[in-house]
Amino acid sequence: MERMVGTVSRGVRAPIIREGDDLAAIVVDSVLNASQAEGFDIRDRDVVAVTEAVVARAQGNxxxxxxxxxxxxxxxxxxxxxxxxxxxxxxxxxxxxxxxxxxxxxxxxxxxxxxxxxxxxxxxxxxxxxxxxxxxxxxxxxxxxxxxxxxxxxxxxxxxxxxxxxxxxxxxxxxxxxxxxxxxxxxxxxxxxxxxxxxxxxxxxxxxxxxxxxxxxxxxxxxxxxxxxxxxxxxxxxxxxxxxxxxxxxxLFPIHCQEMVDRIHALLLEKTGKNVEVMIYGDGAFKDPVGKIWELADPVVSPAYTPGLDGTPNEVKLKYLADNDFAGLSGESLRDAIRTAIREKDERAENLKGTMVTQGTTPRRLTDLIGSLADLTSGSGDKGTPIVYVQGYFDNYTK
The missing domain is CATH 3.40.50 (Rossmann fold)
Known part of the structure; x- marks a missing residue:
């Protein structure tokens, strides 16, 4: 059956982190335990996001x-x-x-x-x-x-x-x-x-x-x-x-963050054989329309991340394609035409910046987008999920 779910963000519970804990091992074990308990597979290009708070706490910073x-x-x-x-x-x-x-x-x-x-x-x-x-x-x-x-x-x-x-x-x-x-x-x-x-x-x-x-x-x-x-x-x-x-x-904001990210990535690759992206995140970058508060009080959303999270989305707007390029199509013909256009875009690895087909897509860095998703998922209170596991973020309509 065709997949009917795109991006999924899961808050992953972990032990209370104390100074001196082996945080990288705790993160990997927590993700693998969650995978087994909840019945989801670890896939290439999934994303593990770890809140900066537990990194600094483990460091005693x-x-x-x-x-x-x-x-x-x-x-x-x-x-x-x-x-x-x-x-x-x-x-x-x-x-x-x-x-x-x-x-x-x-x-x-x-x-x-x-x-x-x-x-x-x-x-x-x-x-x-x-x-x-x-x-x-x-x-x-x-x-x-x-x-x-x-x-x-x-x-x-x-x-x-x-x-x-x-x-x-x-x-x-x-x-x-x-x-x-x-x-x-x-x-x-x-x-x-x-x-x-x-x-x-x-x-x-x-x-x-x-x-x-x-x-x-x-x-x-x-x-x-x-x-x-x-x-x-x-x-x-x-x-x-x-x-x-x-x-x-x-x-304080954590130090040596890239070392932590690289170690978590290496441990996950060793234990699962999958290339899982990893990032450390702080405040998300979004604004509350009632309190007028812009959430980003940290100097950056993500102080460290794996190379696969560098850059910005390179996406086409489905609504634009449906209303313009393929306005005369509907049903399966429309679906197939849009999927072909997306596949061709991916195969060309073309940078679509500045083209009309991207209008309405979100012009922000991947780490800011995923960090905001992670911050909203983990919350700032008593959820007890300092790790966020994101799947399907890099999927598109062709997958």
Whole structure:
């Protein structure tokens, strides 16, 4: 009988991972056990996706607020530090902020508005328009912000992040002044020493600040790039991609990821004879239409993957073919014509970028697409499936 199912994404349960565990072996055993229990075969070009959280946990890649404070103090000394463009997140930034504040005498915290980089809103857009505030030019003090907008709580978390971050800084022993602006150069009216906390725009922010006369400019990706007193570290991303572990520590983004991916791939090939693609994934890249949150708070969706996951989809749009090239066909004739067109495309290995037949297909990298699928499958709570097994992703209508 003809196959009636295309892509299937399965969350695979695994033991609770602890520091020092042989994660590659655990991943492979978990996938093989799931295959046996659920009755699915391991096939060539299936995909095993492993969440970055368990990779970092197995590595013991953690840092304390004291380690963060020591690194910040080494870089800035006793200077007033402008901490600019942090995202509004208890999980992603609060413990980092504790460590930063512990290493500073005074912080000028500059928040972007009406929302942070990933879409958490401080201010309602309509209310901002009503008050006549221009986010591209206006710099607001904390007093002016409160006068105009009062005490705003996040729609999902119920947290007033302005008050929350202010309290964290003060409790960590630093003085604090809060301003609201979107032009990074606005911070230079307060200090020439800046720690920029944006994620995907960090290189541009650093460039602008240095060109405008800033004296010391670092990003979160420059903090904890090496071990401090035996701590964990991330030589590529520093504090970017970190999560709250406890009230005193953060779990950093994992290191040596390609080694992990290659070992899982080799073990699966050894045990099954199949060429299974492997990737490590963090946040997916999608936006919540209600909370307005863009999920990608990690520096990348996937820090490491096997070569078969490189590139972008090279697909034709079935609707386009049916409505244009084969508009006069129906039934089996239409099906056969479309399948022939897909086979010919695959045989030619032709790059279809820019052609009309691809319009409406998703123009994103494979790792971003599959990583988003994996993130949605595993969830962020208590599902207990840090491994996601994807089948049929590379199938098409001819298979």
């Amino acid at each position: 953690y840092a304390s607020i004291d380690a963060i404070a020591a690194d910040v103090k080494e870089k800035f000394g006793e200077e007033t530090v402008g901490v600019i463009f942090p995202i509004l997140s208890r999980n992603r930034f609060s413990i980092c902020l504790k460590g930063i504040a512990k290493g500073c005498r005074k912080i000028v915290l500059m928040l972007s508005y009406p929302s942070d980089e990933v879409g958490n809103h401080l201010i309602d857009l309509d209310e901002m328009d009503e008050k006549g505030v221009n986010p591209w030019s206006d710099v607001l003090t904390e007093e002016k912000y409160r006068e105009l907008f009062g005490y705003q709580k996040h729609v999902f978390t119920g947290v007033d992040y302005v008050e929350y971050y202010k309290t964290l800084i003060e409790e960590s022993g630093a003085q604090v002044e809060i301003v609201f602006a979107n032009n990074p150069k606005a911070i230079l009216s307060y200090t020439k020493n800046i720690l920029t906390c944006d994620i995907h725009t960090r290189a541009r922010t650093k460039r602008i600040l240095k060109a405008a006369g800033a004296e010391k400019v670092y990003g979160l990706d420059d903090i904890m790039t090496k071990s401090v007193n035996g701590s964990g570290y991330n030589d590529s991303y520093g504090l970017l991609g970190s999560n709250k572990a406890t009230e005193e520590t953060v779990k």
